[in-house]
Amino acid sequence: MNFIERERSTMGSRIYIEELSKHVGETVTISGWVYTKRSSGKIRFLVVRDGTGMMQAVIVKANVSEEVFNRFDELTQESSLRVTGTIRKEDRAPGGYEMDVSGLETISVAKEYPITPKEHGVEFLMDRRHLWLRSARQHAILRVRHEIVRAIREFFDSRGFLLLDAPIFTPAACEGTSTLFETDYFDLGKAFLTQSGQLYGEAGAMAFGKVYVFGPTFRAEKSKTRRHLTEFWMVEPEVAFNTLDDDMDLAEEFLEHIVASVLKNRMPELKILERNTKFLENVKRPLPRISYDEAVEILHKKGIAFEWGNDLGGTDETVISERYDRPVMVHRYPSQVKAFYMKRDPKNDKLALAVDVLAPEGYGEIIGGSQREDDYETLLARLHEHNLPQSAFEWYLDLRRYGSVPHAGFGLGVERTVSWICGLDHVRETIPFARMIYRLTP
């Protein structure tokens, strides 16, 4: 018998911790890592994680060979192992099930693991993000993120939207405002990392009617706050023949679906995160809709010196969103603070047909959208007003030359949404490996 065969002969059937309840009374093997261990002399406890959950394994001196019993001593935190034993329902154990160990095999003894069950600072943990991902809280957050991404795709897929992947290298600024990451691109000069797939989404909408772009986006702004990453994920639906009102209808139905999916499928994770789900249960249609003018009025009534024509700042957004128990839509912003492609309000040329959705509890803007300018001459004039190079936008102008129609869309920031739904105090925990102004590793 070779090594592998010998090892296999001592194992029960291999299962995952998430399916323990189906194997009560059976002898099975769990492959995983040591989360923590405790000893009380002749009875020893090993908390094993395998990626799907945690299980307490109990090693009783009287029930196992001396070799197995002593093997416990060499196991350090995060050592990898295979543990075999009988599964038993046990109310004292976290998860409700426990293993009575009969066999224990060390795969690799871990060196002294830096992340102990005690508290650590943000810098320390972010420097070890690759290890931090193993902890229960990070599991909960990333599983909620996964659920949100799944719900996003389910929402659009079930409504006949086509997933349209936009390029990441772009020839010029999409919106002309943000600072972009720049890189050399062979003989073609400079390329920029995309800050939005929206313009390509518009081309897709003219081709397929309704599409969504879902991918990473990049902003080289030197923002250093709890709401900013330099690389983040955005989902951007775009629908031909939609108006601003249609756009807002879509956005609120979309948000309702995402939140409902998380509440339905990820309650244990929200509990680990100690999230008060009362706020999330309120996320039902209709969401309140107020105009920018009304928002300014609210700020003035609160005694905030806010000048009409400016964009809402983070504090202003918090003041407005605090008045509601669910996300609030603010529409028709001054066109001077919005992007060149947004259509002006036919009733007031100073306003853009734009909408921002502000999350409650001070989480700020999670959605930004608009009806797009569909008139060729107007769009051309806007390009020039914003000093954008017409040549880089000829293809975009083609969308207005050949069968232009009203259309609208929006972008939702995935990390801000995860942060809000999980109730986190910083977006850096919502993505496996955050990229920020002073963080490029690990």
Next chain:
RNA sequence: UCCCGGGUAGCUCAGCGGCAGAGCGGCUCGCUGUUAACGAGAUGGUCACAGGUUCGAUCCCUGUCCCGGGAGCCA
């Protein structure tokens, strides 16, 4: 870029113009139901870096570096 706060043991922090501290982790010992186990013990330091003031600086001053979150900008 600006404003504010911070950097002391592996980690989280306290401290103070006059011998460098605690809790936790790791290590040793004990314990048959632990849940961040518990009890006992030993170990652990370039007080971010460079100048300056002083009899004496981890502490006060100046500069630099790094971190945090806020403004601006944005999802």
